[in-house]
Amino acid sequence: MFSLKILFKNAFRHKLRTTLTVLGITIAILAFGMLRTVVGAWYAGVEASSATRLITRNAVSLVFFLPISYKEQIRQVPGVTAVGYSDWFGGVYIDEKNFFPSFATEARTAMELFPEFLVPNDQKNAFFRDRKAAVVGRKTAERFGWKLGDTVTLRGTIFPGNWDFTIRAIYRGAQKGTDETQFFFHWDYLNESLRKTAPYRADRVGWFLVGVKSPDMAADVAVAIDRLFKNSLAETVTETEKAFQLSFISMTEAIIVVIRLVSYIVIFIIMAVMANTMAMTVRERIGEYAVMKTLGFGGWHIGGLIFGESLVIAAIGSAFGIGLTFPAAQAFGDYLSQYFPVFNVARSTIYMDMAAGLTIAVVSALFPVWRTVRIRIADGLRRIG
Amino acid sequence: MADTRPIIVEIRNVFKSYRRGSQVVPVLQDITFDIPEGEFLALMGPSGSGKSTLLNLIAGIDKADSGAIRVGGVDITTLSETELAAWRATSVGFIFQFYNLIPVLTAFENVELPLLLTGLSRRQRREHVATALAAVSLSDRVDHYPSQLSGGQQQRVAIARAVVTDPTILVADEPTGDLDRRSAEEILELMERLVHEVGKTIIMVTHDPRAAGKAHIIKQLEKGVLNDHVLSQNPL
Numbered sequence: 001m002f003s004l005k006i007l008f009k010n011a012f013r014h015k016l017r018t019t020l021t022v023l024g025i026t027i028a029i030l031a032f033g034m035l036r037t038v039v040g041a042w043y044a045g046v047e048a049s050s051a052t053r054l055i056t057r058n059a060v061s062l063v064f065f066l067p068i069s070y071k072e073q074i075r076q077v078p079g080v081t082a083v084g085y086s087d088w089f090g091g092v093y094i095d096e097k098n099f100f101p102s103f104a105t106e107a108r109t110a111m112e113l114f115p116e117f118l119v120p121n122d123q124k125n126a127f128f129r130d131r132k133a134a135v136v137g138r139k140t141a142e143r144f145g146w147k148l149g150d151t152v153t154l155r156g157t158i159f160p161g162n163w164d165f166t167i168r169a170i171y172r173g174a175q176k177g178t179d180e181t182q183f184f185f186h187w188d189y190l191n192e193s194l195r196k197t198a199p200y201r202a203d204r205v206g207w208f209l210v211g212v213k214s215p216d217m218a219a220d221v222a223v224a225i226d227r228l229f230k231n232s233l234a235e236t237v238t239e240t241e242k243a244f245q246l247s248f249i250s251m252t253e254a255i256i257v258v259i260r261l262v263s264y265i266v267i268f269i270i271m272a273v274m275a276n277t278m279a280m281t282v283r284e285r286i287g288e289y290a291v292m293k294t295l296g297f298g299g300w301h302i303g304g305l306i307f308g309e310s311l312v313i314a315a316i317g318s319a320f321g322i323g324l325t326f327p328a329a330q331a332f333g334d335y336l337s338q339y340f341p342v343f344n345v346a347r348s349t350i351y352m353d354m355a356a357g358l359t360i361a362v363v364s365a366l367f368p369v370w371r372t373v374r375i376r377i378a379d380g381l382r383r384i385g
Numbered sequence: 386m387a388d389t390r391p392i393i394v395e396i397r398n399v400f401k402s403y404r405r406g407s408q409v410v411p412v413l414q415d416i417t418f419d420i421p422e423g424e425f426l427a428l429m430g431p432s433g434s435g436k437s438t439l440l441n442l443i444a445g446i447d448k449a450d451s452g453a454i455r456v457g458g459v460d461i462t463t464l465s466e467t468e469l470a471a472w473r474a475t476s477v478g479f480i481f482q483f484y485n486l487i488p489v490l491t492a493f494e495n496v497e498l499p500l501l502l503t504g505l506s507r508r509q510r511r512e513h514v515a516t517a518l519a520a521v522s523l524s525d526r527v528d529h530y531p532s533q534l535s536g537g538q539q540q541r542v543a544i545a546r547a548v549v550t551d552p553t554i555l556v557a558d559e560p561t562g563d564l565d566r567r568s569a570e571e572i573l574e575l576m577e578r579l580v581h582e583v584g585k586t587i588i589m590v591t592h593d594p595r596a597a598g599k600a601h602i603i604k605q606l607e608k609g610v611l612n613d614h615v616l617s618q619n620p621l
Contacts, residue, residue: 002494002501009489291485294446295499295546296474298467377446378438381481 007308014281018313021277025317025360026324028270029353033325034332035263036349039256041333042249044342048177049241051215053113056208056225057244059235062088065204066234068191073228074208079221082211084109085187091154091163093144099338100140102154102183104190107135113211116174123148123169131189133168137180139337141170154183159190161197181341210238267356274364278310282368289372290380299373306372310365311358318357322350393554393586394420394443399452401438401609412438414609416452420554420588425580427600428590434606436590437558443588444477444556445469457553474502478547480557484539486531492518492542493527499550517545521575537568544575548585555579557589561596573599 012018040047056074058064068085075083086105092098107127111119119127119135126148127133136146146152150167165185173180187205194202212221222238229236239247249256282289289302325345333343401413412435420426428436441447442454445461446469454461457476464472479485486495496517500510518524521541531539540560547555557576561569577599579585589600597603605612 002497005494006487006490013489287485288487291479291481291487292498293470294444294473294479296470296472296502298470378441381446381485 003305003308007305007312010281010285010305011309011312017277017280021274021313022317022320024270024273025314025357026320028266028360029318029321029357030324030328031266032263032356033321033345033349033353034328035259035266036352037325037329037332037343037345038340039259039263040346040349041340041343042252042256044177044179044340044344045245046242046249048116048175048179048342049245051218051240051242052212053241054210054212054218054222054225054238055241055244056210056236056238057206059226059237062206064234065201065206066208066236068203068205070229070234070236071208074210074225077221077224077228079212079217079224080210081213082109082112082209084113084209085205085207086110086209087158087187087190087206089154089159089183089185089190090157091183092157093152093154097338098144100137100143100181100183101179101341102185104187105184106187107184109211110184110209113209116178117171118174119169119171127168130166130168131186131192132164132166134165134183134185135169135171136167136183137341138170138172139180139341140183141167143181143337146170159194159198159201161193163193176344177342179341181337267360271360271363274310274314274360275367277313278306278364278368281309282306282372286372286375286380287383290375290377290383293377293380303369303373306369307361307365310368311361314357314361314364318353318360321357322353325349325353388421390421390423392419393422393424393457394588395453395455396420396443397453397455399439399442399449399454401435401442401447401449412609413442413449416611418604418611420586422586423580423584424602425577425587425600426589427597427603428588428606429592429594429597429603430606433608435609436606439606440556440558440588440590443554444479445473471502474499475550476553478550478552478555480540480543480547480555480560482559482562484531484536484543484563486539486542486546488531491528491530492523492534492545495531495542496545496549499546503550513549514545517549518542520548521545535568536564537571540564540568540572541575544572544579548579548583553586555585555587557587559591559593560589561591561593569593569596 056066058066071083071085074080084106086103089102089104091102093100111117111124127135134152146167148167148170152165152167154163154165156163171180191202210221210225212218218240225238226236292302293299329343329345333340396419397417399413399416402409402411416439428439430436438447442449443456445464449462452462459472461469461472487498490498493514496514497510500513505513515524518527521544523538523541523545526534526538531542534542560576561572564572573596576587580587589596591597
């Protein structure tokens, strides 16, 4: 108790210096937490993916389509429980800055395959009954103030023209990490229009969504599907939803590496600042520590006080940093929700923040502790007066 | 009449030197003398004569190159650093020239500090501290921080801190060196009282002839050598 008292009194002996150091650690931990959250947001799609869902796409590239006739063949593959299909619609609402992901999809199977998208039954039925209906995520609905029954017009970029939809359902995510920004409508609505305006683009899909019985069957099912279409005009690549999502992330991997690197550099810099603070503190108090040694306190006892002081400063800064990460992430996520539909501070980020704070405390105290343990009492006492 | 008091400090053939670059500078050469229990001894000598070094050796905060120093029957030259630290905690009380109180602790807490190394309970510690502060007439300043006390009061707190563990010996390095004349007198009177009333053994380094005049024995160091000539021997 007494040692704790000395420790806190020592930590705040130079109020300005300690306050500035605490502020520095707060900002560093906040920056570290935010950067880790950005990386986490990048992987949100991967984290939310299911091990029992496969994606079958054109082997050349995602921009090439697959014939709708593949559906029944895929359905026959042992282990497959459901097959749906989707197209990336890429619609624009009024202005391009109002981005949200929009898909034409085979709705009944999609809703079966994506149980994490929670839609009330009455809304689901209303959606199924209306061919021009759309299901929209809660965040996007709130962003534009859309309500059930509203008519929304999207300008097609891949499929030209103005497309009118009626909002019939609003989904919520079952988990915190579920994307609540997406916009779905009936693939049939798109296809019927294409048959009239661009028949050569009709009856084709961007990818198939394949449900499998169990995760351990996924690899075999994927191989079996791709074997079906080997040497056809549209060969396929089937992969798990996770691998599919990761293939997008791999395109921007360099950015993620840089963000990760910057997050570690931030911690390294504050570590240097904190180490300087502790070195200055100990240099000023070397006489006092010599007095304590004279009174019979061992080197490691005094080392413990120095380490404790470093821990107090780092803990206060880290606590503020962690505390501020949540509102900062909320504000950041709201502001950039079109780019980061899921922007949550993960528990692992908090643990990493704590680990970073502890590392700062330990590393900063190492040299001062070593110096204090080694210094001879007579040399320390000579610094006084 | 022969002194029948038991010997509390025995110093035998002590040598100490410092290394300055490639040079070895002798500081103490063949120092041998005894200090009986309840003695008030002053070590005098010019700057650099080795008196503070000798005090540090007796107090176990520095180590001799050779020779033996026994305090209360313990040969401290054979103790390890850890053993020495434990020994200092119970056997030596220190009084420094610049008081050396911990500025963030109150007078009470400063006096309590050495007791943390003992097995005393919190209540026992408080009793000991209260007694020590009462002995130096500072019971009304327990919650004052060093910066709120005069030099003389700070030195009295330092004396309370030195005696609170009831050590075998008290060592004082220029205890009046930073005080005005009146405060110095008070501190010296307090030290005299500790010798006469409590039977403490005090070894004091000083430049001040007035301070040395309070001691029973004054020993003179010249260039690391102890003069056999005892400058003064005040009867008890």
